[in-house]
Amino acid sequence: MCTVDLPEHLNAATVLVDSHLQQGRADKPAILCGDATVTYRDLSKAINRFGNVLLNLDTRMEERIAIIMPDCPECVYAFFGAMKIGAVAIPTNTLLMPTDYEYLLNDSRSRVLVIHSCLLERIEPIRTQLKYLKHVIVVGEPPQGDDLAFNDLMDVASEALEAADTSKDDSAFWLYSSGTTGFPKGTIHLHHDMIVEADLYAQETVGVAESDVSFSVAKLFFAYGLGNGLYFPLRTGGTTVLLPDRPAPKTVYEVIDRYQPTVFYGVPTSYAGLLYLAEQEGRTSLGRVRMCISAGEPLPKVLYDKWLDRFGVEIYDGIGSTEILHIFISNRPGHVKPGSTGQIVPGYEAKIIDEEGHEVGVGEVGALLIKGESVAGSYWNKHEQTKETFRGAWINTHDKFHVDEDGYYWYAGRTDDMMKVSGLAVWPTDVESILANHDAVLESGVVGVQDKEGLIKPRAYIVLKDKNAASDELVKELQTFVKTTALPHKYPRSIIFVDELPKTATGKIKRYKLRQMAEAEG
Known part of the structure; x- marks a missing residue:
């Protein structure tokens, strides 16, 4: 079985960012966003500055730092800056309602909130209900009242920062996943999880490389988008393109034409929208895009066929989850069955069981269980849901599948009604x-x-x-x-x-x- 050997003590920010300075990539672009180009040297310095901003606010290891930001360099600085000092970053959906933010900020007991000024109105109605929040750091327009200006804090913070002595099994970040009750669950991920997924899926399975420029329509606050747009390209020493705006089809094509990405990540709905616009406008080229990835919902065979016929680029469909962090079953170069979800990613194990817990045979539908090193340990403060989903080394995906004689998995719905x-x-x-x-x-x-x-x-x-x-x-x-x-x-x-x-x-x-x-x- 394929594994990733990691030292007991590591910090994800050091592995994914600082290591490139020692490997000769200091002046290589790490992030492209609008007119901004952020090199690996720039990124490392900005992460250090933000880590020191948090330390200057007396932030301690394991305290939670909520991030409500569009995809932009500042979002990345906050994410890894928190992680580098041993705090826990929580990238948060920018599309939620005030009551949702009240729940998330109180449930996580976030001490610091980093938020863009364009989203401040979402938290204004619930400010007095935020029981644990001590500091609000605002990116963008100058803040009012006691809120702190991101740029002002960064200007006076040191560029020198030694990473906290974290272990590979320390909490690094949380992602909130949806739940049947309407209350999302805080999924706890560790410092090694991103590295494992990047190595096993991005590099070994689909072949993301140092030379690639990656662009994802899924945002960084999604588990899928976080890998696509951040730790996959950073792990390989590549470049990522960040889009703060809504990824409407016309906007996506503008990004593709301007930045010439080589790896494109979407979801079936976005591929359908892009295909429709291409048909309307007579577009048949994706520029330098050599590989497309899809997840989030099953990719219909008809959509795969139409895309391949128009652009000549395959879409590698797969399935991942917030709990497992990213894709664990996938089609891949040279091994595609359109309509299927693909084969197990090396380093992960899968089994399909019936209602009594017995493994089913080839072609029989059952519940899919997965085992792998990127699987979260638990949900925060959700004991019953943790017991339902995390079963020792295995996790219940709550998805139904069958596997064919070639080892390809075929989606058959949910074990619940989602x-x-x-x-x-x-x-x-x-x-x-x-x-x-x-x-x-x-x-x-x-x-x-x-x-x-x-x-x-x-x-x-x-x-x-x-x-x-x-x-x-x-x-x-x-x-x-x-x-x-x-x-x-x-x-x-x-x-x-x-x-x-x-x-x-x-x-x-x-x-x-x-x-x-x-x-x-x-």
């Missing part, structure tokens, strides 16, 4: 609880339905209080209601009004019946 929409988790109960707050809705049931591209989108079956109120205008109103109450990707793309929902004797929605209805309706 669906992946645009690569993001959507729980039907979350959408149903929002719809229940609308005056016109008596009850609803939500399931995932494939669109014409083979991608999963939410469909809501709704029982109205007044059945005569059903109309196209009400459909639009309900969709807008969900969009403005929750994250936009959660809104039901289609709504069907019904007289009643199929239920069990105990009153639970028979979701499989709704899926059958959806399949019949198309």
